[in-house]
Amino acid sequence: xxxxxxxxxxxxxxxxxxxxxxxxxxxxxxxxxxxxxxxxxxxxxxxxxxxxxxxxxxxxxxxxxxxxxxxxxxxxxxxxxxxxxxxxxxxxxxxxxxxxxxxxxxxxxxxxxxxxxxxxxxxxxxxxxxxxxxxxxxxxxxxxxxxxxxxxxxxxxxxxxxxxxxxxxxxxxxxxxxxxxxxxxxxxxxxxxxxxxxxxxxxxxxxxxxxxxxxxxxxxxxxxxxxxxxxxxxxxxxxxxxxxxxxxxxxxxxxxxxxxxxxxxxxxxxxxxxxxxxxxxxxxxxxxxxxxxxxxxxxxxxxxxxxxxxxxxxxxxxxxxxxxxxxxxxxxxxxxxxxxxxxxxxxxxxxxxxxxxxxxxxxxxxxxxxxxxxxxxxxxxxxxxxxxxxxxxxxxxxxxxxxxxxxxxxxxxxxxxxx
Numbered sequence: 001x002x003x004x005x006x007x008x009x010x011x012x013x014x015x016x017x018x019x020x021x022x023x024x025x026x027x028x029x030x031x032x033x034x035x036x037x038x039x040x041x042x043x044x045x046x047x048x049x050x051x052x053x054x055x056x057x058x059x060x061x062x063x064x065x066x067x068x069x070x071x072x073x074x075x076x077x078x079x080x081x082x083x084x085x086x087x088x089x090x091x092x093x094x095x096x097x098x099x100x101x102x103x104x105x106x107x108x109x110x111x112x113x114x115x116x117x118x119x120x121x122x123x124x125x126x127x128x129x130x131x132x133x134x135x136x137x138x139x140x141x142x143x144x145x146x147x148x149x150x151x152x153x154x155x156x157x158x159x160x161x162x163x164x165x166x167x168x169x170x171x172x173x174x175x176x177x178x179x180x181x182x183x184x185x186x187x188x189x190x191x192x193x194x195x196x197x198x199x200x201x202x203x204x205x206x207x208x209x210x211x212x213x214x215x216x217x218x219x220x221x222x223x224x225x226x227x228x229x230x231x232x233x234x235x236x237x238x239x240x241x242x243x244x245x246x247x248x249x250x251x252x253x254x255x256x257x258x259x260x261x262x263x264x265x266x267x268x269x270x271x272x273x274x275x276x277x278x279x280x281x282x283x284x285x286x287x288x289x290x291x292x293x294x295x296x297x298x299x300x301x302x303x304x305x306x307x308x309x310x311x312x313x314x315x316x317x318x319x320x321x322x323x324x325x326x327x328x329x330x331x332x333x334x335x336x337x338x339x340x341x342x343x344x345x346x347x348x349x350x351x352x353x354x355x356x357x358x359x360x361x362x363x364x365x366x367x368x369x370x371x372x373x374x375x376x377x378x379x380x381x382x383x384x385x386x387x388x389x390x391x392x393x394x395x396x397x398x399x400x401x402x403x404x405x406x407x408x409x410x411x412x413x414x415x416x417x418x419x
Contacts (some may be wrong), residue, residue: 003108005029009086010115012041013303014294014310016069018113021314023076035085040066045147054304089266111289111317116259118295130217139165139253154249159183160214162190166253171200180206181245184228186213189364191390256299273341274298280346281355282316288325291317298343301392336412350403357395361387368415370395374405
């Protein structure tokens with residue numbers, strides 16, 4: 001058994017940002033575990049641009065964005081052990097892991113930050129009917145094949161789901177010479193960022209079929225065709241609306257699931273809305289000294305936001321180690337009308353600084369207000385021209401009214417028009 005003051009699990013954008021912030025806040029004994037062969041996480045295969053606009057005020061590719069943190073971590077002397085996979089975390093903050101170099105190990109920690117990221121939802125999770133032939137990939141797997149290994153998954157492509165990875169892969173496959181026949185979305189709205197719909201579908205004349213889903217997959221050894229059908233308001237296929245496509249590849253972009261097996265093993269409760277653990281405004285879980293950040297906490301749209309939140313978790317872990325845990329009076333943050341998965345779920349009062357609450361909405365709203373209500377406090381509300389489930393929304397709670405709040409804080413959508 002060895003010991004570290006702070007252990008961070010995962011060296012993606014969240015883990016790197018948390019490690020850098022913790023080191024800059026004074027933590028000297030710090031270790032980052034990464035199960036892959038290199039740091040950077042999913043950004044290593046995201047070779048498109050659009051990263052860093054908020055954080056660095058310039059447009060970077062995913063590898064460029066990751067490399068800035070990798071270089072800074074190296075300059076700060078942060079230890080990152082790759083090819084090391086965490087197996088379990090206990091409530092006593094003992095982490096078991098296995099590495100290619102050293103075999104099974106255990107490490108006792110003063111504090112832990114879980115930055116384990118997320119995984120893609122699979123075909124089995126959505127119950128798509130048809131044969132189990134080759135040619136059906138998750139969008140992220142196809143992205144890894146094309147961008148990291150130089151393999152093309154196929155030449156005639158249909159994409160199920162309009163998540164950002166799927167939209168980006170529609171453009172990427174087109175640029176690599178494949179023909180993308182359609183993007184199919186079961187919801188009446190896209191689940192990706194509007195800029196990706198424009199830049200990845202509209203700019204390449206790729207049709208988007210809303211309120212449709214795949215109802216048949218055909219092929220023996222290799223996929224040779226699929227059928228899509230329109231769905232009703234209960235997401236059930238409507239007979240007589242079938243459209244057939246001849247294709248050799250189906251990419252699935254049907255949602256991301258936070259990786260929280262380690263958290264569950266430690267006995268932490270998960271949010272039904274986000275799939276992440278429950279945290280306070282410092283991103284600390286119900287176990288003192290255990291924090292969570294990044295897509296393991298809730299799935300983000302932007303790496304910039306991941307880094308921002310993880311840096312706060314890193315500073316909070318440093319504060320815990322250097323000054324000890326402090327009992328604080330907590331108020332619960334509740335989902336009100338139109339709100340799904342507000343994070344953090346608890347806020348301490350009196351507040352030390354403004355608190356940013358992030359969440360998603362349950363449908364499309366136009367000319368609506370993001371509002372927060374609590375007894376004894378009056379919060380400012382902000383009007384939005386449009387709110388969609390595909391883009392994360394936020395409510396900023398200033399520390400002065402927040403410190404006057406009593407009871408639950410309810411985040412809700414109040415608007416003039418809803419569709």
